[in-house]
Amino acid sequence: MEANKILSADILDLVFEGRNKDYGAYDLRKKYNNRLITALAITAAVLILAIGGSLLSKALGPKDSGKVEVRDVVMADIKQEEEKPPPPPPPPPKTPPPPKVEMAKFTPPVIKKDEEVKQEEIPPVKEMEDKKIDVINQEGIKDEGIAAPPVVDEGKAVVAAPKVEDENKVFEKVEIEASVDVKQWRRHLESQLQRYIEDAASQGMNPGQYTVQVRFLVEKDGSITDVKALNDPGYGLGKGAEDVVKRGPRWSPGEQNGRKVRSYHTQPITFVVSE
Helix, strand or coil: CCHHHCCCCCHHHHHCCCCCCCCCHHHHHHCHHHHHHHHHHHHHHHHHHHHHHHHHHHHHCCCCCCCCCCCCCCCCCCCCCCCCCCCCCCCCCCCCCCCCECEEECCCCCCCCHHHCCCCCCCCCHHHCCCEEECCCECCECCCCCCCCCCCCCCCCCCCCCCCCCCCCEECCCCECCECCHHHHHHHHHHHHHHHHHHHHHCCCCCEEEEEEEEEEECCCCCEEEEEECCCCCCCHHHHHHHHHHCCCCCECEEECCEEEEEEEEEEEEEEECC
């Protein structure tokens, strides 16, 4: 574009200088203002038509007097039925009188002159054992509530000897658990178990920690018997744990009711196998 035409040229002509003005963008931007004015004119025309139609319909429609008709509303009387009181509950059934209890007359002793004493038949003592004592004689049912007379001990009963608890009884739980010198016990296990660990590693056992639960019986003298490994990780560790516990130092036995007893104890032993 020539220099004398730059100041008077349109911005679009500057932007599209040297470009193709026929592919659409130039034409759209050039006619943008015309399209905007056309759209506004159409919108204004539609609004004018809508407002005019509304005003015309109100002018031609029926006129409303603005009065509201009010009618009286009468509520019909509703007669409520009178609630009848509930009938009284039936009287409770009469409790039958208790059955007559067989009774025997007992006359308390009174000091009188011989001529004033009336002779009455006194029933034997055995017949009065299951009868109720009263001031009159009466027939009826036996009174089961009469306490039986105490049995007189004539010295013929056999007295059983007190049961003596078996001295060789084995306890799973005792009041005072069996114990041992912890330091001495640990030194024994660490020194004796090392060779079993080395044997397991040489046989190809995977490195790691393996715990064996060893159950044994502590006798009344503190010796260890009946040793058994409750689990065995293999490679001779279970058998080795049993052998080491059997050769262990003496324990202090457990106590029950103030005396030493035989009791079971479970000892966990952990083997650490390294590469």
